Amino acid sequence: MSDLSSTEPGTVLLIAAHPDDPEFGCGATIARWVQEGWRVVYVLCTRGEQGTHDVGADLEAVKRTREAEQRAAAAVLGVAEVRFLDYPDGLLEPTLALRKDLTREIRRYRPQRLICQSPNRILDSRGLRRNHPDHMAAGAAALAAVYPTASTPHLFPELLAAGFAPWIVPEIYVTESADPDVIIDVSETLDQKIAALRCHASQVRPGFEDRVRSWARELGERHGLRAAEAFRLIRQE
Ligand SMILES: [Zn+2]
Numbered sequence: 001m002s003d004l005s006s007t008e009p010g011t012v013l014l015i016a017a018h019p020d021d022p023e024f025g026c027g028a029t030i031a032r033w034v035q036e037g038w039r040v041v042y043v044l045c046t047r048g049e050q051g052t053h054d055v056g057a058d059l060e061a062v063k064r065t066r067e068a069e070q071r072a073a074a075a076v077l078g079v080a081e082v083r084f085l086d087y088p089d090g091l092l093e094p095t096l097a098l099r100k101d102l103t104r105e106i107r108r109y110r111p112q113r114l115i116c117q118s119p120n121r122i123l124d125s126r127g128l129r130r131n132h133p134d135h136m137a138a139g140a141a142a143l144a145a146v147y148p149t150a151s152t153p154h155l156f157p158e159l160l161a162a163g164f165a166p167w168i169v170p171e172i173y174v175t176e177s178a179d180p181d182v183i184i185d186v187s188e189t190l191d192q193k194i195a196a197l198r199c200h201a202s203q204v205r206p207g208f209e210d211r212v213r214s215w216a217r218e219l220g221e222r223h224g225l226r227a228a229e230a231f232r233l234i235r236q237e
Contacts, residue, residue: 009036011039011113012111012113013111015114015142016043016117017134018045018135019067020073020200021044022044022070023077023196023199026231027196027197028227029189030077031196035078041080041081042081044070045087046084046085048089066203069200069201073196073197073200074196076199091134092138094119094136099141099145100149100159103145103156104159106146112169113173115172115173115231116146117135117142117174118177118232119140124178146169150169151167152166170236171234172235173233174232175231180232181231182231183228186227190227213227
């Protein structure tokens with residue numbers, strides 16, 4: 001597995017589709033990196049207003065609830081900032097508009113590490129929820145923003161004119177990869193991930209803790225660790 005210890009702490013930008021995706025996907029890694037001195041910023045493409053089974057729900061109220069839950073969860077992990085792009089939940093597409101918005105955020109924060117979701121459909125026994133089309137759309141748009149758009153000055157020239165200079169992201173960590181090659185030891189921060197997930201009270205059901213702990217333990221066991229999270233790492237120069 002890759003040696004990550006040589007990188008000086010800087011900024012981590014996490015891009016995801018929905019509130020709760022950061023914590024389910026890699027909350028324990030976020031907590032660990034914050035402890036190591038990294039400044040973590042979240043950009044959420046939607047506010048998660050489809051995360052309700054109530055046919056009479058006020059979707060604006062659901063948005064407010066989910067935004068508040070996300071901000072609370074991020075605070076538990078020590079995340080510095082949370083931004084919402086406000087695309088419609090459940091209908092996210094990897095459009096040029098989304099790519100431009102993500103390009104602007106990459107150029108704004110100039111991260112050393114970027115975390116995004118896998119753009120690929122994952123067919124396995126953990127089911128369709130984690131294959132949500134919004135996750136794939138957010139992942140595809142994020143990777144397209146990383147390369148080539150964020151580093152190419154004359155793509156979206158209005159961004160350059162507004163002062164958002166080109167930026168090359170050195171390390172991209174893809175969650176939910178079918179083919180991970182970086183294993184992060186999260187033995188010390190798994191409890192923090194659980195605490196952050198509890199903040200998503202409208203989304204988690206009784207028993208979620210055991211499920212999340214057993215995923216982390218099973219992955220960890222395969223690598224001689226008590227608990228782990230996994231990523232596919234892409235490097236750029
Ligand atoms: Zn999601």
